[in-house]
Amino acid sequence: MIYFYDGTQEAFLTALTLSFHDGEPFLTSGNKQLVLGQETAFVRADPEKAKRVEKRLLSFDKDCMHDLDTLLRSGDANKDNVALVYFRLIAEKKRPVRTMLGEDAALAADECIRRVGFEVHRFHGFVRFLQSASGALYAPISPDNDICDLLVPHFRARLPQYPFVIHDVKRKKAAVYDGEHTFPAPLEEAEIVLSANEEKWQKLWIRYYDSVNIPSRERLRQMRGYMPVRYWKFMPEKTRPFTDGEEGGGAPFPPS
């Protein structure tokens, strides 16, 4: 049976309970092509069922809901099923299965979770804030996984006096810190009036980036390995705004 659901935790847990009676379930939140002759079910969240199974799962592994949250954030097209199989294994073994890497289900979940965690770590470094005229900071990002709100605690701890917005332009959503509270918000486009000095600081940063490089030791493959090109879109040192005509020039920045 192929189960479709809306990608929420609650509907996931509901689908999980339904799948217990199923030999070969497959779960997806995407619009997978229907294969003729395959049975399908659209699962709606059943809060009661979800609560019950959550309680049971937590009694087997007190950290498993954290895993679920992480898995459902993954950009992997197969994440829903990876999560389903992983949680079925927890239910089967009645214990944490995190380190049972001999099991395919545990291994697949482990990798998925690790990739999300790694991207969060990378974005702690790769986020680039622009300062607006009001002093607030704005960072557009376009990560593989749905992580923008996971980045907030890190920056909030460092920059408590600065309200900031981390904007996932791909998913059209943002994580907002208003100087006091943190909350998610849908966000299509943002219009930012840059602070008077923003351009100068970005230029200085680009100067720094160019000066600290050792050209005689060029290793572009390594650079791209550690900082994949898909992440460059919002990094001034790679898009090189305000430096028209100079080497390395790219799309104008910030994006309009």
Place this chain on the structure above:
Amino acid sequence: MMCYNGGMIDERTLMILTESAKYDVSCSSSGSGRKNEGGIGNGYASGCCHSFTPDGRCISLLKILLSNDCIYNCKYCLNRRDNDLPRATATADDICGLVMDFYKRNYIEGLFLSSAVHISPDYTMEQLFLVAKKLRTEYNFHGYIHVKGIPHASMETVQKTALYADRMSFNIELPSESSLKLLAPQKDRQSLLVPMAQLQRDKEIFKAEKRKGHFIPAGQTTQMIVGASPEKDGTILRLSQGLYRKKGLKRVYYSSYVPVVHDSLLPEVAGGALREHRLYQADWLLRFYGFDAEELLPADGDLPTEFDPKCAWALAHMELFPVEINRAPLETLLRVPGIGARGAQRICNARWYTKLTFEHLKKMRIVLKRARHFITVGGKFYGAAETAVRGLLSAEESRANATQLSLFSMNEIALSALTGEL
């Protein structure tokens, strides 16, 4: 909103002072869990890379000199007195302003401040101290600060700097006293080792007395130039081992010599990147894999070029292999070529529940290209005949080298990626 009146450094000064600092290889921002105390910034214990330059290196800290106007004349150095090059000296507020605005935009993790010996060692150290102090007390900055120690500067200034810095480093520069004398005549071993040892003692006392505040929480590191002088890898690694085990250093960095100035005492060619790479691999074995320098090579020997040091060690000890994946203790797994620290840990975890097969290992992404010659899995051997192993591994290694060179000189991300490889 916080207010501070940091100036804005001009582009030219920034470029000169960066160009002059860039050959220093240490850039790590790890090891400090400093909290934000009502200002801006905190430590990130595992370190964090913010960007990567086309040379493949990580940018973690703003690496800059306060001044490149040097009274010393170290022969290998771009900033030596006799070298004709544009000079600049920044003010403390220039640097502080730069750090604050770069940090706020998340360009950097903090500051790595060094300097040429400007006016005098004491004067220079005092200026470095002032920047660190200003950043912490006036600018309320709690991000990472690494300050270079200036040889021959007053110990007192060095000590008070340690109260504001997360990390300090006195660079050994060259692997032997005689090379130092020849190439950096105004420095001597003692001017580097004595303050290093003093800081270590101070740090221990600071900890033991549970004093308030911080005293270089991320410890000390050092750096030496490899390939400018005749010392062998064996000497270098014994020196590093001593620094780790006796002086409590956190990291020793190796910087392959780059001929930036001409001098009859210096080689005209750059030290090989492969040598630097091998030294970092061996250094890694000393720190995380339970190896002693003495096991890896004789004092007057160099590391082999055709194999990584762990592989070379294993090939010389074939009588200890193969080991059984399902039984060998962690320390033994760590010695299998190709199995890294993370891989070994994952194996130990997984075999607790089930007897591992070769398929399991593959799925767990344990790199088996090298390892298979040194292990059995469930009693079965998947490697080649002992006589063929050498040839296979050497061919494998030269392919790998083409892409992996000097990953080890990199920062955190690279290092964590690599623990699975060695």
